Amino acid sequence: MKWGIGRFFRTIQAKLIIIYVLLILIAMQLIGVYFVSSMKHSLTNNFTKDLQTTAELMSIYAGQTLKGEEMLENERTLEELNTYVHSFFNMNGVEIQVIDATGKVLTTSVQSNMEIVGRKNTETVVNRALQGIRDNQQVIIDEDNVRKQVLAKPVFSNDKNNKIVGALYIVASMKELYATIEGINRIFVSGMAIALGLTAVLGIILAHTITQPIKEITKQATKVAEGNFAGQVPVLGTDEIGQLSEAFNYMTRRLQEALNANEEEKEKLASILTNMSxxxxxxxxxxxxxxxxxxxxxxxxxxxxxxxxxxxxxxxxxxxxxxxxxxxxxxxxxxxxxxxxxxxxxxxxxxxxxxxxxxxxxxxxxxxxxxxxxxxVTEQEKLEQSRREFVANVSHELRTPLTTIKSYVEALDDGALEEPQLAERFVGVIRDESERMIRLVTDLLHLSRLDSKQATLRKQPTDIVEMLEDVVDRFSFQFRNRGIVAKVEAEDGIGNVVIDRDQIDQLLDNLVSNAVKYTPDGGEVTLSASLSETKQMVHLTVKDTGMGIPKKDLERIFERFYRVDKARSRNMGGTGLGLSIAREIVRAHGGDIRIESEWNVGTQVTFSLPMTFEGSEASE
Structure with a gap:
C-alpha cells in the first residue's frame, strides 16, 4: 500500500495537483495575511480613535468641572460628574476614571468598582498625564489574560490659565475586538479550505486532461517498443498534447516503414549471404x-x-x-x-x-x-597449372624436333652433304621431324578450334556399321603385319545416325591407332556399337588386349600432352593430344567419353553419341 501511494506521488498527475494546490494555498495565505493584518490594524486604529474621541470630550467636560477646589468639595458637583460619566460612556468592558490633580480617583464608570473612589491611582500613564504629557497609551494583559488598552489624558482648566486640574484614565477591553478578528480568521480559513477542496477537484480534472493523453502515448510507446505498430494514439485536440499525439502517430508510421525496410534489407542480405557462391x-x-x-x-x-x-x-x-x-x-x-x-x-x-x-x-x-x-579458386588454379604445363609441353615438343633439325642441318653444313648415303639419312630425319612438328601444330590448331567452338560440324546421315568396317579396312595392313585380329560387333537396330563423319573418323582412327601401337603381336582389337536402354544414345567402343594403363594415370589420360610412357609414346610418333582431341569431338556432338583399363590386360574406350536419325536436321 505504501509503495502504491509513493508511486502515485511520483506521477505527473500527483505533481500537477500538488503544485496547483500549493500555488492556490500560497496565494490565499499571502492574501489572508495581508487582509487580516490590514483588518486588524484598521479595527485597532478605529478602536483607539474612538477612545481618543471619548477622552477628548470627557476632558473638556471634566476641565469645566474641575476648575477650582471649591467645586471639588461640592458634593453636588461630584454627583453631576459621576452622572455624566455613567451616561456618556456605557460601552461594555470600558472603564473611565476621573482623577484630580493629586491623583485621587473622583469617579468611575464601573459601578462595581466604586471602592476605588477616593483612592490614589498610581499607574504610570496617570502620572505622565498629570505631568501634562498627552500621549499616554499602552496595551496590557490583565490577570484574567484579557488584552486591554489603557489611555490616560491630562485635563486642563479651559481658561486663560489652562492649568492641569486632573486626568482621565480609560481602560478598554479589546476582547470583543479580537473575538471579531478571530471570527473573521475562522471565516477566512473555512473559505480557504473550501477553495482548496474545489481547487483540488479542479486540479484532478485538469491533471487528468493533461496526463491521460500522456498515459495513452506511454502505453502506445510500450507497444511500439515491443514491436506492435497496430494502435494509434487518439488526438483529442489541437493543443500541444494533440500535436504531440499527431507527431507520435507520424513517428510510429515512419518507424514502422523504416523497420519494414530494414527487415527487407536484412532478408535480402541474408538471402544473398546464404546463396552467394x-x-x-x-x-x-x-x-x-x-x-x-x-x-x-x-x-x-x-x-x-x-x-x-x-x-x-x-x-x-x-x-x-x-x-x-x-x-x-x-x-x-x-x-x-x-x-x-x-x-x-x-x-x-x-x-x-x-x-x-x-x-x-x-x-x-x-x-x-x-x-x-x-x-x-580450385578450378582457376587447376586451369592456371594446366596452362603452365601446356606451355611447357608445347615448348618441349617443339624444341625437341627443332633441336634435332638444327643438329642435322649443321652436320650437313659441316660436310655431310659430300657423303650421299649419310646426307640422305640426315635429310630423312629432318623430314620426319618436320612432319612431326606439322602434326603437332595441326593437332593444336584443331584442338583450339574445338575449344573456341569455331569448328563447324558438318553432320550427315551415317551408317554406323559401315563406318566401323571402313576403319578396320584402313588399318588392315597394320593388323596383318602385327598378326592382330580385328573384329566389328554391332547391335541389331542400329541404322543411320546424323553425325560429322570426318570428325568421328578422325576420332576412331586415333583410338584404333593407339590400340594397334600398344597391343602386342597376335593380340585382338574389337570395334563395337550398341544402343542405350532409352534408345537415345549410341555407344561406340574400341577394345584391345594391349599393355593397358595404370590406374593412377586413368584420371589424367585425357589431359593434353599427358603420356603414360613419355619416351615410348614420343618414339611412336604420338603428340599426346589425340585423346584430348577425341574428348572435344565427342563433347561437340553432345556426348561423353570414358576409358576403362587394367594393366597388362587391355584397354576399352567407349564414347556415346546422341541418336539423331535420318530426317532430322543434317547440319549445324
Whole structure:
C-alpha cells in the first residue's frame, strides 16, 4: 500500500495537483495575511480613535468641572460628574476614571468598582498625564489574560490659565475586538479550505486532461517498443498534447516503414549471404567470428555453431601473423587449402581457397571488425597449372624436333652433304621431324578450334556399321603385319545416325591407332556399337588386349600432352593430344567419353553419341 501511494506521488498527475494546490494555498495565505493584518490594524486604529474621541470630550467636560477646589468639595458637583460619566460612556468592558490633580480617583464608570473612589491611582500613564504629557497609551494583559488598552489624558482648566486640574484614565477591553478578528480568521480559513477542496477537484480534472493523453502515448510507446505498430494514439485536440499525439502517430508510421525496410534489407542480405557462391565470415574487433554463411561453412567443413565464437585464425587454420598482415593491409589475399585429416575426404585436400580481408570502420570508433571473403579458386588454379604445363609441353615438343633439325642441318653444313648415303639419312630425319612438328601444330590448331567452338560440324546421315568396317579396312595392313585380329560387333537396330563423319573418323582412327601401337603381336582389337536402354544414345567402343594403363594415370589420360610412357609414346610418333582431341569431338556432338583399363590386360574406350536419325536436321 505504501509503495502504491509513493508511486502515485511520483506521477505527473500527483505533481500537477500538488503544485496547483500549493500555488492556490500560497496565494490565499499571502492574501489572508495581508487582509487580516490590514483588518486588524484598521479595527485597532478605529478602536483607539474612538477612545481618543471619548477622552477628548470627557476632558473638556471634566476641565469645566474641575476648575477650582471649591467645586471639588461640592458634593453636588461630584454627583453631576459621576452622572455624566455613567451616561456618556456605557460601552461594555470600558472603564473611565476621573482623577484630580493629586491623583485621587473622583469617579468611575464601573459601578462595581466604586471602592476605588477616593483612592490614589498610581499607574504610570496617570502620572505622565498629570505631568501634562498627552500621549499616554499602552496595551496590557490583565490577570484574567484579557488584552486591554489603557489611555490616560491630562485635563486642563479651559481658561486663560489652562492649568492641569486632573486626568482621565480609560481602560478598554479589546476582547470583543479580537473575538471579531478571530471570527473573521475562522471565516477566512473555512473559505480557504473550501477553495482548496474545489481547487483540488479542479486540479484532478485538469491533471487528468493533461496526463491521460500522456498515459495513452506511454502505453502506445510500450507497444511500439515491443514491436506492435497496430494502435494509434487518439488526438483529442489541437493543443500541444494533440500535436504531440499527431507527431507520435507520424513517428510510429515512419518507424514502422523504416523497420519494414530494414527487415527487407536484412532478408535480402541474408538471402544473398546464404546463396552467394563465395564464403563470407564476419568478425569483431577481437577477431572472433560473429557471422558465417552456409557456403563458408561448407568450404571450411564446419557447422555454423562450431564456427561462431572461434578465432578467425583458428577457423582458417593460418598463423595469427598472417591474419594481422591481412587486416593491416600488408597482404591483399592469401591462398589456403583445408587440412586433410579426420572428417576430410581426399579430394577436399586439393581445394584451394582465396582469402581476402576487408576491415570494417565505424566513425569515431576506429576498426570494429573485418569481413572475410572466401573464394574457391580450385578450378582457376587447376586451369592456371594446366596452362603452365601446356606451355611447357608445347615448348618441349617443339624444341625437341627443332633441336634435332638444327643438329642435322649443321652436320650437313659441316660436310655431310659430300657423303650421299649419310646426307640422305640426315635429310630423312629432318623430314620426319618436320612432319612431326606439322602434326603437332595441326593437332593444336584443331584442338583450339574445338575449344573456341569455331569448328563447324558438318553432320550427315551415317551408317554406323559401315563406318566401323571402313576403319578396320584402313588399318588392315597394320593388323596383318602385327598378326592382330580385328573384329566389328554391332547391335541389331542400329541404322543411320546424323553425325560429322570426318570428325568421328578422325576420332576412331586415333583410338584404333593407339590400340594397334600398344597391343602386342597376335593380340585382338574389337570395334563395337550398341544402343542405350532409352534408345537415345549410341555407344561406340574400341577394345584391345594391349599393355593397358595404370590406374593412377586413368584420371589424367585425357589431359593434353599427358603420356603414360613419355619416351615410348614420343618414339611412336604420338603428340599426346589425340585423346584430348577425341574428348572435344565427342563433347561437340553432345556426348561423353570414358576409358576403362587394367594393366597388362587391355584397354576399352567407349564414347556415346546422341541418336539423331535420318530426317532430322543434317547440319549445324
Amino acid at each position: 563465395d564464403g563470407v565470415v564476419s568478425t569483431d574487433e577481437n577477431g572472433k567470428v560473429i557471422l558465417v554463411n552456409r557456403r563458408a561453412c561448407k568450404m571450411l567443413d564446419v557447422d555454423t555453431e562450431g564456427a561462431e565464437g572461434r578465432n578467425i585464425a583458428d577457423l582458417l587454420r593460418v598463423p595469427m601473423s598472417q591474419v594481422e598482415q591481412l587486416v593491416s593491409g600488408q597482404l591483399n589475399w592469401i591462398l589456403i587449402s583445408p587440412v586433410e585429416g579426420e572428417g576430410h575426404a581426399q579430394e577436399e585436400s586439393d581445394t584451394v581457397l582465396r582469402v581476402s580481408f576487408t576491415p570494417v570502420h565505424r566513425r569515431g570508433e576506429g576498426m570494429t571488425g573485418s569481413i572475410v571473403v572466401l573464394q574457391d
